[in-house]
Amino acid sequence: MTHKKMADQQASHENTHVENTSGxxxxxxxxxxxRAxxxxxxxxxxxxxxxRPGARINELRALGHKxxxxxxxxxxDQGRKHPRIALYYLSTNPPAGVPV
Incomplete structure (x- = not known):
């Protein structure tokens, strides 16, 4: 029996729709x-x-994204205050007013 390597499952526009919950x-x-x-x-x-956005961020960092x-x-949305919520950004696209 010959084992074929499966092609890398690269993200494409078709499989990034919000209903697709794959990593x-x-x-x-x-x-x-x-990037936006x-x-x-x-x-x-x-x-x-x-x-779990933090987990996806860690995975993207592991893939080399800064x-x-x-x-x-x-x-x-319910009006409750939360301290220290993460705001993520690419090192090349910092938000205004945030020290880099």
Missing amino acids: TAQRARLLERL GPIDTFTAIRELNIV ILTHRLDLTD
């Missing part, structure tokens, strides 16, 4: 969003359907 699709969505600008944990959960974190206080 590959989540990383692709998050990286695409980071900073994103906080709440937004990643709500808009990108990523339940992602930085800034902590800020945010209020969630």
Whole structure:
């Protein structure tokens, strides 16, 4: 029996739709969003359907992406205040007012 190596499952536009919850699709969505600008944990959960954004960020860092974190206080959709929520951004695309 011959074992064929499966091709790398690269993220493509077809498998990055928010209903696709595979790690590959989540990383692709998050990286695409980071290229557009900073994103906080709440937004990643709500808009990108990523339940554990911090885990996907760590995976992207392990793949060599230079992602930085800034902590800020945010209020969630129910009006509750949360201290030190992560704001992620690419080192080449820092948010205004955040020291690099």
